[in-house]
Amino acid sequence: MVSTPETSAPVSPAGAASAQPGPLSIAVIGGDGIGPEVTAEALKVLLAATEAAGDPEVTTTDFQLGADHWLQTRETLSEQTLEQLRGYDAILFGAVGAAPNDTRIPSGLIERELLLKLRFSLDHAANLRPAKLYPGVPSPLADPGEIDFVVVREGTEGPYVGNGGALRTGTPQEIATEVSVNTAHGVERVVRHAFERAQQRPRRHVTLVHKHNVLVHAGHLWRRTVEQVAAEFPEVTHDYLHVDAATIFMTTDPARFDVIVTDNLFGDILTDLAAAVTGGIGLAASGNLNISGTGPSMFEPVHGSAPDIAGQQKADPTAAILSGALLLEQAGRTEAARRIEEAVHADIAERSNGSSRSTGQIGDAIAASVTG
Numbered sequence: 001m002v003s004t005p006e007t008s009a010p011v012s013p014a015g016a017a018s019a020q021p022g023p024l025s026i027a028v029i030g031g032d033g034i035g036p037e038v039t040a041e042a043l044k045v046l047l048a049a050t051e052a053a054g055d056p057e058v059t060t061t062d063f064q065l066g067a068d069h070w071l072q073t074r075e076t077l078s079e080q081t082l083e084q085l086r087g088y089d090a091i092l093f094g095a096v097g098a099a100p101n102d103t104r105i106p107s108g109l110i111e112r113e114l115l116l117k118l119r120f121s122l123d124h125a126a127n128l129r130p131a132k133l134y135p136g137v138p139s140p141l142a143d144p145g146e147i148d149f150v151v152v153r154e155g156t157e158g159p160y161v162g163n164g165g166a167l168r169t170g171t172p173q174e175i176a177t178e179v180s181v182n183t184a185h186g187v188e189r190v191v192r193h194a195f196e197r198a199q200q201r202p203r204r205h206v207t208l209v210h211k212h213n214v215l216v217h218a219g220h221l222w223r224r225t226v227e228q229v230a231a232e233f234p235e236v237t238h239d240y241l242h243v244d245a246a247t248i249f250m251t252t253d254p255a256r257f258d259v260i261v262t263d264n265l266f267g268d269i270l271t272d273l274a275a276a277v278t279g280g281i282g283l284a285a286s287g288n289l290n291i292s293g294t295g296p297s298m299f300e301p302v303h304g305s306a307p308d309i310a311g312q313q314k315a316d317p318t319a320a321i322l323s324g325a326l327l328l329e330q331a332g333r334t335e336a337a338r339r340i341e342e343a344v345h346a347d348i349a350e351r352s353n354g355s356s357r358s359t360g361q362i363g364d365a366i367a368a369s370v371t372g
């Protein structure tokens with residue numbers, strides 16, 4: 001069954017300057033667990049920021065998708081809903097997935113048939129995951145230094161493609177495979193994106209993270225591609241780390257990183273670690289970027305549906321709010337994005353006073369300060 005979108009009234013400040021970019025349509029998928037809770041706060045802040053920036057119309061349309069929706073309808077993501085989503089300028093995504101012990105839903109169904117289907121079908125080649133230690137945020141590292149890097153994670157290939165199977169399932173002779181697919185096209189475009197991004201950053205440095213001492217076929221493709229693309233960016237320096245060593249440096253010397261480019265699985269793991277060293281998963285934002293211009297990009301917190309704290313207003317909405325800022329940045333709404341980032345910085349700086357606030361209270365506080 002196709003989900004029924006609920007469209008809100010356009011948010012359009014009367015008399016907004018017309019020299020701004022055109023209307024922005026956002027499809028909103030709150031999802032499961034804390035997903036809808038944090039997405040509500042992200043939208044609240046996004047709409048307040050666009051209004052404060054005097055931007056023109058923003059429309060939002062809710063799509064009911066996720067594990068709960070599947071339990072009610074048996075729909076993960078129909079072709080019809082996917083086609084509808086293609087028509088939006090951007091997607092704001094919360095989180096999906098059931099609790100690990102929820103036996104009503106086959107493990108991986110929602111992740112594969114909804115989230116990964118969105119990333120693959122909408123050609124989200126570059127999964128951008130910034131890692132920044134904001135002033136005032138406690139890091140688990142004793143001496144973290146200045147952490148400000150971005151991970152450019154490949155988003156449509158690797159072991160995520162679903163190329164595998166199992167033989168003699170359930171027997172002592174079972175063999176299971178999960179083949180990592182890496183194409184010259186897929187690797188080249190994400191590596192190029194990483195170098196383009198590094199070119200715009202003060203330190204202009206790219207680190208390739210892989211495991212080419214063992215994964216020789218894929219690893220050598222990535223390595224050769226980096227060398228070829230690097231030749232076109234003489235101002236950008238580059239180096240290489242095996243992924244196991246990268247985890248050491250991410251915890252002993254994270255300030256060394258500027259732009260990390262890596263494959264889908266290594267990027268998934270490294271970005272939870274990056275979130276942990278920069279103050280926690282509640283602060284880590286991401287953008288699944290369609291860099292071919294063929295469909296909407298999708299913005300979401302790095303975290304999942306957190307069933308352990310769902311429905312209690314305990315989730316930190318900051319990652320979702322910062323994902324909204326990435327969305328606005330990508331849409332050319334730089335003033336509104338800047339307002340969110342500054343409001344988040346200010347809010348985070350106040351957190352050391354130890355007060356514990358609800359999800360909604362954090363969203364309210366940031367929404368109130370984007371107007372300043």
Ligand SMILES: NC(=O)c1ccc[n+]([C@@H]2O[C@H](COP(=O)([O-])OP(=O)(O)OC[C@H]3O[C@@H](n4cnc5c(N)ncnc54)[C@H](O)[C@@H]3O)[C@@H](O)[C@H]2O)c1
Nearest residue numbers: 095096097098099281282302303304305306308309315316
């Ligand atoms: N993008 C996504 O939709 C996404 C990402 C990761 C996991 N998942 C799914 O989410 C479900 C739970 O996965 P998990 O437990 O491995 O990871 P998770 O990220 O949901 O939770 C890990 C831990 O971090 C905490 N946490 C997460 N977000 C938080 C926030 N905003 N504020 C405070 N604490 C937060 C949780 O309470 C939990 O203790 C699974 O079904 C998984 O497949 C979905």
Ligand SMILES: CC(C)[C@H](C(=O)O)[C@@H](O)C(=O)O
Nearest residue numbers: 097111112115116268302304
């Ligand atoms: C839920 C899962 C499919 C997803 C991933 O592995 O990409 C998540 O862990 C993430 O980091 O967005």
Ligand SMILES: [Mg+2]
Nearest residue numbers: 268269272302
């Ligand atoms: Mg992950």
